[in-house]
Amino acid sequence: MTTTDRPPTVVIIGAGFGGICMGIKLKRAGIPFVIVEKADRVGGVWQANVYPGAACDVPSHLYSYSFEPSPDWSRAYGQAPEIQSYIDGCARKYGVLEHVRLNTEVTAASFERATGRWTVTLADGSTLLARFLVAATGQLSRPTEPDFPGLDTFPGKVFHSARWDNDYDMAGKRVAVIGSGASAIQFVPQIAPRVEQLYLFQRSAPYVLPKPDRAYTALEKYLYRSFPLAVTASRARKYLWHEARVVPLTKGRGMKPFEVAFEHNLKRQVPDPTMRAALTPDYPIGCKRILISNEWYPAITRPNVEVLATGLRAIDGSTVVGADGTRRTVDAIVFGTGFAVSEFLAPIEITGLDGRSLRDAWRDGAEAYLGMTVSGFPNLFVLYGPNTNLGHNSIIYMLESQTDYVLSAIRHAGAHGSTWLNVRAAAQARYTAEIQQRLAGTVWEEGCTSWYRTAGGKNTSNWPSFTYDYRKRTRFFDPANYEEATAGTG
Structure with missing residues (x-):
């Protein structure tokens, strides 16, 4: 619970990287806030997975x-427990944890024109009032759990990778893994040596490159602890390297070196040409998320692993049935089917001016000015919102840009006596048109089906430029693009 006696100026939904960062900025500014988190600890995607x-x-x-x-x-690359511990440590160090309400789920939020306040409804029926609502639920908070015919009659164990059952012993079991995306390439190598047989149902082969990961040596750890500038230099070097990768992704050319690296990696680790053919994607590299792993190919070439180049069609008792009619009898099914990325803020019911539903506003695909504000929904800010995902760099950089912008907006409202700020529809339309035009020439639009795009083909996920370009756009709040209401004029 929050320790302040004042009602919160800001309600933040979600205690992951975005929510905690927003809390830290508000804490420093002396602005009352509360963070509501449906899980029993902070960490967002890193405590859930x-x-x-x-x-x-x-x-x-x-x-x-x-x-x-x-x-x-x-x-060199953090693992989930260590990342969650880092977030928790930051929340404690900066005094944010005392403002977090755990095990508290938001079901709805509605805006009142007269008062300029959001009423946030919780799962237990209680409500919170706040002037500003910050949604920090992220793009990877809702697992995609397919409902295949016959699934409800399957007698064995079924779970999604994001809801892993650590109490289930896979030793000696026959396991079907559905999907070969970012989660599967991490957990399959861990469970393959333990199971009796693993059947990997791969609807679409991923591009997998080597992961330059390793444990830091004792000397490196000593240097990083003794010389803080060494960490700063490491971060800067990595930032510049990753930032440069946006050029081939967004300019529609220059991906050939990555394709060659993939082919070399595949040939080196998979000697069988028939299997290599099954593991070679049928779409341009970069069109879907490029994955990195040193363990994926060794794992799926084990004698107890069978790769089935087919999606899942149905379940028939203890048998899983592929789209091509392939049948395998299993004891457990694990879905590595990713997340409902394009369904931002779902299933929370968000209602703005004149009773307008955010779900209706985003019926043709989510869009927001700077990925954060939506016309008709005043004082609502979305962190890691539409078209702010990255294919080349760290999302933390984007989140810091966004939280600074939100703080600037809140300060502007306070300084000018504004009851609420509502981004102009024209500003949002211009911005959306620009982003979609820039996306049109990127590798993400080269014809493949990916979680970057909605069913209608609109890319609502990715940012099509350098991250420092986004930082420049969000460095200062731009009131000219917003309608403002003061007490008695809303």
């Missing part, structure tokens, strides 16, 4: 707050 091998594909020194560099990372 406890599957074996869960880790980040952005280097540790880069996947952390710029104002809180850590010399204590054990590896």
Whole structure:
């Protein structure tokens, strides 16, 4: 519970990297706030994903707050428990944890024009009032759990990788893994040596490159702890390297070196040409998320692993049935089917001016000015919102840009006596048109089906430029693009 006696000026939904960062900025500014988190601890996606091998594909020194560099990372790429511990440590150090209400789920939020306040409804029926609502639920908070015919009659164990059952012993079991995306390439190598047989149902082969991961040596740890500038230098070097990767992704050319690296990696680790053919994607590299792993190909070429190049069609008793009619009898099914990325803020019911539903506003695909504000929904800010995902760098950089912008907006409202701020529809339309136009020439639009795009083909996920371009746009709040209401004029 929050320790302040004042009603919160800001309600933040979610206690992951975005929510905690926002809390830290508000705490420093002396602005009352509360963070509501449906889980029993902070960490966001990193406390939820406890599957074996869960880790980040952005280097540790880069996947952390710029104002809180850590010399204590054990590896070049952080693993889930260590990342969650880092977030928890930051929340404690900056006094944010005392403002967090755990085990508290938000079901709805509605805006009142007359008062300029949001009423936030919780799962237990109680409500919170606040002038500003910050949604920090992220893009990876809702697992996609397919409902295949016959699934409800399957007698064995079924779970999604994001809801891993650590009490289930897979030793000696026959396991079907559905999907070969970012989660599967991490947990499959961990469970393959333990199971009797693993059947991997791969609808679409991923591009997998080597992961330059390793444990830091004792000397490196000593240097990082003794010389803070060493961490800063490491972070800067990694930032610049990753930032440069946006050029081939967004300019529609220059991906050939990555394709060659993939082919070399595949040939080196998979000697069988028939299997290599099954593991070679049928779409341009970069169109879907490029994955990194040193363990994926050795794991799926084990004698007790069978790769089935087919999606799942149905379940028939203890048998899983592929789209091509392939049948395998199993004891457990694990879905590595990712997240409902394009369904921002769902299933929370968000209601803005004149009773307008955010779900209706986003019926044709989510959009927001700077990925944060939506016309008709005053004083609502979305962190890691539409078109702010990255294919090349650290999302933490984007979140810090966004939280600074939100803080600037809140300060502006206070300084000018504004009851609420509502981004102009024209400003949002211009911005959306620009982003979609810039996306049109990127590798993400080269015809493949990916979680970057809605069913209608609109890319609502990715930012199509350099991160420092986004930082420049969000450095200062721009009131000219907003309608403002003061007490009695709303």
